[in-house]
Amino acid sequence: MGIFSKISEKNVTKAIVSEFTEEFIDYIESDVIVIGAGPSGLIAAKRLAENGVKTLLIESNNYLGGGFWIGGYLMNKITIREPGERILYEIGVPYKKFEDGLYVADGPHACSKLIGSALDSGAKVINMTQFHDVVIRDGKVAGVVINWTPVSALPRAITCVDPVALESKIVIDATGHDAVVVKSLEERGLVDAEGFQGMWVEKSEDTIVENTKEVYPGLLVTGMAVATTYGSPRMGPTFGGMLLSGERVAEVAMEKLKTDRTIGKQEKCEIKGLNKDKMA
Numbered sequence: 001m002g003i004f005s006k007i008s009e010k011n012v013t014k015a016i017v018s019e020f021t022e023e024f025i026d027y028i029e030s031d032v033i034v035i036g037a038g039p040s041g042l043i044a045a046k047r048l049a050e051n052g053v054k055t056l057l058i059e060s061n062n063y064l065g066g067g068f069w070i071g072g073y074l075m076n077k078i079t080i081r082e083p084g085e086r087i088l089y090e091i092g093v094p095y096k097k098f099e100d101g102l103y104v105a106d107g108p109h110a111c112s113k114l115i116g117s118a119l120d121s122g123a124k125v126i127n128m129t130q131f132h133d134v135v136i137r138d139g140k141v142a143g144v145v146i147n148w149t150p151v152s153a154l155p156r157a158i159t160c161v162d163p164v165a166l167e168s169k170i171v172i173d174a175t176g177h178d179a180v181v182v183k184s185l186e187e188r189g190l191v192d193a194e195g196f197q198g199m200w201v202e203k204s205e206d207t208i209v210e211n212t213k214e215v216y217p218g219l220l221v222t223g224m225a226v227a228t229t230y231g232s233p234r235m236g237p238t239f240g241g242m243l244l245s246g247e248r249v250a251e252v253a254m255e256k257l258k259t260d261r262t263i264g265k266q267e268k269c270e271i272k273g274l275n276k277d278k279m280a
Contacts, residue, residue: 027124030056032253033144033168034123035131035181038066039239040223041174042114043087043246044253045123051254056166057118059127060149065111066176072237076107081205084240087247091117131180132163134171134219141218143167144181169260170253172220174246177234179225182215191216194231196224205241207232212248214256222249 032048034041037059048055057064071078080088080095085103088095091113095105119125128149135143147163154161173181177196185191208226215221221229223242235241 023124024126027054027056027126028166030054030166030168031257032056032170032172033058033166034172034174035144036060036066036174036176036223036225037064037115037125037127038174038176038223038242039068039111039114040225040242040246040249041172042068042118043243044172044174044222044250046114046118046121047247047250048253049118049122051250053254053257055123056168057123057125058129058131058144058146059125060130062128064115064125064127067237068111068114068239069107071107078105078107078110079103079238080105080243081201081238081240084243087243131175131184134181134184135165135167139217141171141181141185141216142169144171169257170218170220172222172249172253173215173225173229174222174249176224177228179221179228181219182221182225182229185216185219191229193229196227197231197233199236200233201236201238204233204235205238205244208235208241209244209248212245213252220249220252220256222246 031054034045034055034057037057041057042064045055045057068078070076080103082101082103085095088105088110093105093110093113095103098104129146130149130152131144132147133145134141135145143166145163145165147161151159151161171181173179175181179193182191182193186193204227208223211226211230211232212222213220215229222245224235226232226245227234
C-alpha cells in the first residue's frame with residue numbers, strides 16, 4: 001500500500017479542466033475586473049471582495065505581486081512610509097521602523113501575505129492572461145478583451161488566435177507604469193495619458209492617492225498607472241502609496257456601484273409607473 005490515494009491521470013486532468021472552466025464561466029460577468037495583480041491591484045481586490053463585490057483579478061504573468069516581491073535593485077526589502085504600515089500590520093506582515101516615518105519589511109513575506117489576504121477575501125484570479133482591449137458600450141467601459149499571454153510570444157504569421165471578452169460594471173487599471181487599459185483608450189483619442197515624471201518620492205505618493213479616481217466612464221485607475229495617466233512623479237521602491245491607492249480605488253468603485261444600483265432602481269420604478277399610466 002502506498003501513502004497516497006489511488007487516482008488516475010485522467011481524474012487529475014478532469015479536476016483541473018472542470019474546476020477552472022466552472023470558475024471562468026462564473027466570472028465571465030463580474031462587478032469589478034482589476035487588471036494587474038501588483039500591490040495596488042491586490043489590495044483593491046481584497047477591499048472589494050471583503051465587502052461582497054464580485055471581483056476578478058487578471059494578471060499577465062504567471063506570478064502575482066509585481067515589484068512587491070523584490071523591492072528595489074533586486075534587494076528584497078520593501079520600504080513603506082507612514083501611514084502605509086497599517087496595512088502591513090492588518091495582514092500580519094512583520095516590519096521594523098528604520099527611521100521616523102519609514103518602515104522596512106521582507107518583500108516575499110509581505111507579498112505572499114497580501115496575495116493570500118486578497119484571495120482569502122474572495123477575489124478570484126486568472127493569471128497568464130493578457131489585457132487586449134476594452135469593451136465599450138454607450139460611451140462607457142463595460143468589460144475587457146483578453147487572451148492567453150503566450151499568444152503574444154508567437155510569431156506573427158501564426159497568431160490568428162482570437163481573444164475573448166469578459167463583462168463588468170467597472171474596470172480598474174492597476175498595470176503600473178504601463179497603464180495598458182488607459183493607453184488603449186488613448187489610442188482611440190478618448191483620454192490623454194501625460195506620462196509619469198522623474199522620481200520624487202515625497203510628492204509622488206500623495207499625488208497618486210489624490211488622483212486615484214475615474215479616468216473615463218467605467219474605468220478607474222490606481223497605483224503607478226495614476227502617475228502615467230496624470231503626469232505625476234514616479235514613486236520608486238516605496239510601496240505605501242500603492243497600497244493606499246488600492247484602498248482608495250476600492251472605495252471609489254464601491255461608491256459607483258452603489259450609485260449605479262440606486263439609479264437602476266429608480267429607472268425600474270419609472271418604467272413601472274409609465275406602464276401603469278399606459279394601462280390606465
